[in-house]
Amino acid sequence: MDILRFITAGSVDDGKSTLIGRLLYDSKSILVDQLEALEKQSKNKNADGIDLALLTDGLRAEREQGITIDVAYRYFSTPKRKFIIADAPGHVQYTRNMITGASNSSLIIILIDARAGVIEQTRRHSIIASLLKMPHVVVAINKMDLVDFSEERFNEIKADYEKVAAQLNLGNVTYVPISALLGDNIVDHSETMSWYTGPSLLEFLEAVEVASDINHKDPRFQVQYVIRPQTAELHDYRGYAGQIISGVYKTGDKIKILPAGIDSTITKIEVGGKEVNEAFPPQAAVLHIADDIDISRGDTFAHVDNLPKVANEIEVVLCWLDNKPLIQGNKYFLQHKGRLLKTIVRNVAYKVDVNTLERIPAEDGVKLNEVVHATIKTAAPLVYDHFDTLSDYGNAILVDETSNSTVAAVLLN
Amino acid sequence: MGEYTLDYLEQLEAESIYIFREVAAQFEKPALLFSGGKDSITLVQLAKKAFAPGKIPFPLVHIDTGHNFPEALAYRDALAKEVGAELIVRKVEDTIKQKHLTEPKGKFASRNWLQIHTLLDTIEEFKFDACIGGARRDEEKARAKERIFSVRDEFGQWEPKLQRPELWNIYNGRIHKGENVRVFPISNWTELDVWNYIKKEEIPLPSIYFAHEREVLEHEGQLIAVSDYITIDETDVISTKKVRYRTVGDMTCTAAVESSATTLDEVVNEIMATRISERGETRIDDRVTEAAMEDRKKGGYF
Incomplete structure (x- = not known):
């Protein structure tokens, strides 16, 4: 049994809340007391006597203001998988939330109202999915009951979406x-839709292969924390703790420590306090090396024959997430996993319209929910990969030095 | 590539260990809030693994309401000793006396709200900049929207509208003086995940998690342990039942469930079969208002 993390994109009007409610309800993740509470509140009852959309009802603060504040995480499991849903509101002003939810998901469900077909919002969600290189896309064409369960209508929407997918290079749709x-x-x-012979939505979610999305060929490890107990019996112990981001590390591997550029050899690997011969993603490991080198948080261990990029002037895509606008020439902190570097946003080349890709x-400046191509300069060389080739080591955030807020999602190029 | 796969519990464990190490690396004075319940016991196990063979590099802090199960307190002391961590206990009773706080009244008067005062005072006393807690997002809808690194202002308040976006596995723990961060390493675990992990790792639990005979009174369908902390009326019917606890909070606000499960396997089987949620079945405090948790979080609670 493994985990599938997915995001649902769509608005209440597309039936997103009903869909999530249905998944939770039909997988029996909703328990009796929660159902009883729902039955009391339900006005729009369905055949089961409850309003499924209420299962994802938000905070009182949201109900009072009639808005959805944030990404909510929901959980359910079947005997085959544990599922984590990032439930993000879908309107344009919530692009920030969608990016947040999508960044932690390997699959996106794009909801389309069968009556409306492919609309601007569908394109926006798809552009974000493409920007973040989401490996799997499910287009759920909903409200088929309102178009007489028509195969013709389904095929029409599918053909329309195929054009969008082709334009955006979306694979696995x-x-x-x-x-x-x-x-x-x-x-x-x-x-009623016997013409459809593919899997049900849940069958697909249970079966879709995500293990192969993990990169096992380019070893990347960033030192997160140095373990030095300095006790009598562990006097010389010095282990470098961190997550295996990609690739496989084995004892005896020749590594290069970056950005310093010093070579060494892995002498021991531990996972959860136990010694192992190799470690792989997403394990939280402790690596030991042969040489006594000054190493600190943020340093990268890569294989000598498979090196990441090292640069201090980098082209990036920025998804702006803060109410304060981006100001060209301002300094920010770039946080790349655990490494924090002072950064200047030097040149903003252009914005991308998230509805049209134009x-x-x-x-006129860069505001909340806008996506731009820019160049940044870091105070010291950054060790990273191209987001498109190794997204797990090609992502970062910008942090405002004065407010400490996370102001941008950064895709490194 | 089949050999390089982790099952769901290993994936969750790796994520939580990563979060623990981020806390140790990013903060000067973190603390692990320990209640003696299964979630914080799981946190301690994860912290042990995160820093092995070293010791957990921060203290365990217990905000003692004075209404705890004695079994949970004994377990707390033994565990702190076993892992070699410093144990800091601060008592709600003392805060009530020093600050002349008014105790809630009623049949099952709970100090749940009052412990916020003690918690904030403790954070102030030790200048903790990060407090690690065992909250899970599956518990409740306010929790479902909270970040793993949740920045609180100097009053400990959660402001859902001002949360930082949390992208990929990058945790931004930068704060201003006076603020602190609540960190929830098992956010993505469900109740059943925690139980299955405890089973897999063979983590010992306080005895009250297993079926035992106890004097209880039945109140609105819930079984409350007879103790000095609750008011017993003449009309109450007290009986001895075989019960276990599914969650461990204060004796005043945690209900027991009838059970014959005496081993972890049996407990896990019962929980898999139950059709009632953890909070719904066992927490009296969430029944007060529908938005009880949301209100408590905004007031500085976990």
Whole structure:
């Protein structure tokens, strides 16, 4: 049994809350007391006597203001998998939330209202999925009950979306016709849509292969914390703790420590306090090396014959997440995993319209929810990979020096 | 590549260990808030693994309401000794006396709200900049929206609208003086994940998690342990039942469940079969208002 993390993109109007409610309800993750509370509140009851959308009802602060503040995380499991849903609101002003949710997901469910077809919002969600290189996309064409469960309508929308997917280079797109309200093709196959022979949504989520998304060929490890007990019996113990980001590390491996550029050899590997011969992603490991070298948090251990990039002037895509606008020439902290570097945003080349992919001049400044191409300069060389080739070592954030807020998602190029 | 895969508990463990190490690296004075419950026991196990063979590089802090199960306190002391961590205990009773706080009244008067005062005073006393807690997002809808690194202002308040976006596994722990961060390393675990992990790792638990005979009174369908901390009325029917606890909080606000499960396997089987949520079945404090947790968090609670 493994974990699948996915994000649902769509608005209440697309039936997103009903879909999540349906997944939780049909997988029996909703318990009796929660159901009883729902039954009391439900006004829009379905055949089961409850309003599934209420299962994902938000905070009182949100209800009072009629808004959704944030990404909510939901959990359910089946005998095959544990699922973590990042439930993000889908409107344009929430691009920030979608990026946050998508950054921790390996699959996105894009909801389309079968009556409306592919709309601007669908394109926006798809552009974000493409920008963040999400490995799996499911297009759930919902409200099929409102278009007479029409195969023709399904094929029409599918053909429309295929054009979007081709333009955005989205791979691994799966199409499922559903009715979240009635439960068609969510867990069980729809009786009324016998023309659809593919898996139900849950069957697909249970089966989709995510283990192969993990990179096992380019070893990347960043020192997170140095373990030095300095007790009598562990006097000389010095272990470098961190997560295996990608690739596989074995004892005896020849490594290069970056950015210093010093070579050494791995002498011992520990995971959870036990010695092992090799470590792989996403294990939290402790590596020991042969030489006594000054190493601190943020240093990269790479294989001598497979090196990441080292640069201090880098082209980036910035997704701006803060209410304060981006000001060209301002200094920020760049946080790349555990490494913190002073950074200047030097040149903002252009904005990308997240609805159309068009390039727009960035002269009037960069505001919340905008995506821009820019150049940054770091105070010391950054050790990283291209986001498109090794996204796990090609992502970072910008932190405002004065407010300490996380102001941008950074894709390194 | 099949050999390089982790099962879900190993994945969750790796994520939590990563978070623990981020805390140790980013903060000067972290503390692990320890209640004696299964979630904080799981935290200690994860912290042990994160820093092995070294010791856990921060103290265990217990905010003692004075209404604890004696079994949980004994377990707390033994565990702190075993892992070699400093144990800091601060008592709500003392805060009540020093600050002339008013104790809530009622049949099951709980010090749940009052412990916020003691917690904030303790943070101030030791200048803790990060407090690690065992909250899980599956517990409750306010928790479902909270970050793993949750920045609190100098009053300990959670402001859902001002949360930092938390991208990939990059945790931004930078704070201003006076602020602190609450860190929840098992955010992505469910109740069943915690139980399965305890089983897999063979972590010993306080005896109250297993079926035992206890004097209880039945109140609105919930079984409350008879103790000096609750008011017993003449009309209450007290009986001895075989019960266990599914969650361990104060004796005043935690309900027991009838059970015959005496081993971890049996407990896990019962929890898998139950159709009632952990909080719904066992926490009296969340029943007061629908937004009880949201209010407590905004007031500085976990």
